[in-house]
Amino acid sequence: MAATHDKQPIAKLVKDCRAAKGYTQQELADLTHISLRSVQRIENGEVQPRLYTIRVLAEHLGFADQLGVPEEVLEEATPVPLPVAKGKYPLNTTQKIILSVGIALVVFLSTAAYIAQSAHFPETGFEWLVLLACITAGYMILLFRIWK
CATH class of the missing domain: 1.10.260.40 (lambda repressor-like DNA-binding domains)
Incomplete structure (x- = not known):
């Protein structure tokens, strides 16, 4: 009491x-x-x-x-971190890692499904490399947005 x-x-x-x-x-x-x-x-x-x-x-x-x-x-009182935007809080490292790995799995499985359903894709090594470059660029952009 x-x-x-x-x-x-x-x-x-x-x-x-x-x-x-x-x-x-x-x-x-x-x-x-x-x-x-x-x-x-x-x-x-x-x-x-x-x-x-x-x-x-x-x-x-x-x-x-x-x-x-x-x-x-x-x-000297330490302030409590405020939200980045109204109603949104920054992701912690664990959340960022989980999101990064999850997105990588979704991208990998989506690409594999696309290639599996197409009998003639990729026809050349060039098409294969362009596909990989586009997927890598898209994944890097997503990671940059998550980790910034």
Whole structure:
């Protein structure tokens, strides 16, 4: 129960400052890019927010001076990575590898199916090399887009 008690001062501070600014919880969430559920849980004292979250809330609600935390500590708070585009997060290395291998298998199987169904393709070594060059170029473009 002591842990919940420790969360109450920050919960009250956030709630009071938000009300004083005239923001709804949703408006505060939109303004700070903190989820509505997180704002609700902070204000209800259900969670102890991370230092970065406190910094963002303090910047928008103007209560940094009431925290009793040195300004240098708040400035050094590590930001949470934001999405690259709205609703899209960057792929991690494991996801990139899985996607790269999966695409390679699809390209290989598609090419094999195309060649198997065609009785006369490739007729020459040149056609075979052009096919391989086109497939390689397309695969490289896809990999570049995935891994950039």
